Amino acid sequence: MSDKRADSVAFVRETFIPEQPAPSTATGAVKWLQDNLFPTWANGLLTIVSLYVIYLIVTATTPWLVNGLWNTESLAACREVLDGATGACFSVLTERWNQLLFGFKYPPDQYWRPTLAFVLMFVALAPVLFFDLPRKLLIVTGLFPFVSYWLIWGGTIFTPVVALLGFVAGYFVYARFVKGSFAAGFFGGVAAAIVVWLIGGGFIPEGANDTALLQAVPSRDLGGFMLNMMLGITCVSLSVPLGIALALGRQSNLPLIKGMCVVFIEFIRGVPLITLLFVANVMLAYFFPPGSGVDLFLRVVIMITMFSAAYIAEVIRGGLAALPKGQYEAADSLGLDYPQAMRLIILPQALKISIPGIVNIAVGLFKDTTLVSIISLFDIIGMIRGPILASTDWNGVYWELFMFASVLFFVVCYGISQYSQWLERRLATDHR
Structure with a gap:
């Protein structure tokens, strides 16, 4: 009996077998290589070919980069020092860096002004890009365009002050009429701002630039990568709200507003940007009052802003169309106007839905600012193709200059792309 009871008692394990490490082919670098580079024989063949191409590029460019010279005074001096060896002439960057960044006419002793405006730009953009910051910092964002204008262009302080008063007047008009119609409030605010600018311009005393705190710099003297940054930031900042207004106007129930928005969007999207730039250079001045003296920079900003706003309007219209009809009905049920x-x-x-499309247009717009070189604005590409390569000292240097320009554009565009991806993750744009 006792033996039978002992046999009926279940065995209970008191110790466990130690965990064994995973196979080397199921984890670590081997697993990553197998899943990403050699999952199939075809992908493995492409990986090998790609590695071979990368090897050829690296072996060909490494001596050119390592043997690069940074302290010669001309291309001829570079070739004399290299004495037939392969090497880059980076001396053109150390010799002409100021022209690549600021143009060849901006006063060298005033470089601190655009540099300070560039630093203040990050402070002004922080409350907009990172919305966890206190909303009171948006005051800095609102003042930045007028402060940066005065820093870069200089001259009398009355010009940015009049512009600021015009925007304040436009905001109050917008807040007054937006309750009836968003489009009416928006365009009414724009009209009020223009009226204040026109009236306020007459109160700026003559010769104010002669006694200004900062030396006045005409728009023709702006250049280099600074000009690309100014055009990109200004046009993107202006085209987003204008694109929203156009998208809403295209869906308006008022036939006149809808028709105007449709004609504007379809016409602008059907015309190349280079054509609009020629119009800004030649014809747009005729649409302003005689003697107004609207400079070329402002005309280019107007045309590029109109061009990008038309595309942004279609992107936002796609986002509006993607929303379920129940969202509109929910707003009506809450009694919202x-x-x-x-x-x-x-x-x-x-x-939120339109973020990828808006960022795509912003990146393309920033790169398209190089087209202004064809209308005699010396951006970084205009500086390379014009004054730098036209000089006898550096005639023949191409790779070093264009590589420097491509690095600058890549850094800015990559930063915009990374921020957009972070913003998408933060806002959880996927519909769950």
Whole structure:
């Protein structure tokens, strides 16, 4: 009996077998290589070919980079020092860095002004890009365009002050009429701002630039990568709200507003940007009052902003169309009027959906700012193709200059792309 009871007692394990490490082919670098580079024989063959091409590029460019010279005074001096060896002539960058960044006419002793404006730009953009910061910092963002204008262009302080008063007047008009119609409030605010600018310009005393705190710099003297940054930031900042207004106007129930927005969007999207730049250079001045003296930079900003706003309007219209009809019905059920529904419910969701498209247009617009070189604005490409390569000292240097320009554009565009991806993750744009 006792033996039978002992046999019926279940065995209970008191110790466990130690965990064994995973096979080398199921984890670590071997697993990563197998999954990403050699999952199939075809992908493995492509990996080998790609590695071979990379090897050829690295072996060909490494001596050119390692033997590069940074302290010669001309291309002829570079070739004399290299004495037939392969090597880059980076001396053109150390010799002409100021022209590549600021142009060849901006006063050298005033470089601190655009540099300070560039630093202040990050402070001004922080409350917009990272919305966890206190909303009171948006005051800095609102003042930055006027401060940066005065820093870069210099001259009298009355010009940015009049512009600031015009925007304040436009905001109050917008806040007054937006309750009835968003489009009416937006365009009414723009009209009020223009009226204040025109009236306020007459109160700027003659000869104010002669007694200004900062030396006045005409727009023709702006150049280099600074000009690309100014055009890119200004045009993107202006085209986003204008694109929103155009997208909403295209969906308006008012035939006149809808027709105007449709004609504007379709016409601008059907014309190349280079054509609009020629129009800005030659014809746009005729649309302003005689003697107004609207400089070329402002005309280029107007045309590029109109061009990008038309594309952004279509992107945002796609975001509005992607929203379920129930979102509009939910806004109506809450008793919200049109501006409140758009501001609180519809546009936040539509803009989240439209982030990739807006960023794509912003990156393309920033790269397209190099087209201004064809209308005698010396951006970084205009500086390379014009004054630098035209000089006898550096005629023949191409790879070093264009590589430097490509690095600058890559850094800015890559930063925009990474921020957009972070913003998408933060806002959780996927529909779950």
